[in-house]
Amino acid sequence: MGQSTEELNTEIAQTRQSMTANVDALQDRVSPAAIVERRKEAARGRVRGVRDKVMGTVHGIGSSASGTGSSSVGSPLGAVDSVKGTAQGAVSGTQDRVAGTPLAAGLVAFGAGMIVSALIPASEKEAVAAGHVVDAAKEHGQPVVDQARSMAQDVVENVKETATGAVAEVKDTAADSAAKVKSESQSGVDEVRSQTQS
Template sequence: MSDDPDAIRADIEATRRNLSGDVDALADKVTPSKIVDRQTRKVKGAWHSLSDRVMGTADDVGGTVSNAGESVADAGRTVVNKAQGNPLAVGLIAFGVGALVASLIPASNKEKELASSAKDAAQPLLQEAADVGKQVANDLKEPAQQAVQSVKETAQEGVSTVKEEATDRASDVADDAKQSQQRLQSDQ
């Protein structure tokens, strides 16, 4: 440690900045909205990765689209080639064709009944999902409040430490100044 007051002030300011940065980083890490945002990005990333693996990327499509005339002529072979060894792609294509055909045929009374009963049966599940969502939010609330309290306590401790160090250093500087003054007076 230096006895220079400017160096001591600079040390105190550096300590404050470091503490402030640590407190901000900790607060950012435990903020519920930030936690949700990070989880959302993870899920979206996983979904896009899965989607790219199943459906292919824009680069995969770009080569096929570049020569439109050839693409139309080779479309059947391209679908077969892409689908070979990829049962998921075949299933998605079949599902799409089935959905298209089903949308063209009007629903029968039996289908309407089944759809209504499925909707009624799903209602408790929707309520249960909402309850689970509320429970998760409540479960996250307490740890978040504890984290906020911990951050506050850490910040208060840091402020106290900085104040104590500043007071000690100021006292040391004052003592050194008195000693220097006494030495000067005794030398005269």
């Protein structure tokens, strides 16, 4: 037949909590700060993946060497085996590290080449060629910089429009939810009043 006052109050409180949670979740989902943070974390993950692919990862060299050394300390033959195992572990660990770091080896070689070239004075032809390269870089680089700047401005404008729309949508949803809760509360109160008067 009818619901008691306590049941109505409980139902209204549950509806209010549910709507509050939904509005909070929606606001977190469309908030510009949350969107930016999700994008930054995705970019960091991609950079870490590329870095690990290019540079390789360090494996447990120390643990394999110490495990081999501590396992056979008792006898002279064990000591020889220990030294042999430690040496093999160090060699395989070094191979793992070098196999994953071709970029690092290339950067070291490039840096060494730059240092050596800085010690040798440049000839006139090299100075003229360097001047031409700098002029060409300035000439061809400026349009790229301008294009990148305009693209960045377009992205910023798009993000602003999206964020503004999302904020307006959250406000509308919150206002609608508040109106709905208010009307449900009022109808519940009216029903309770009518039941108590009856």
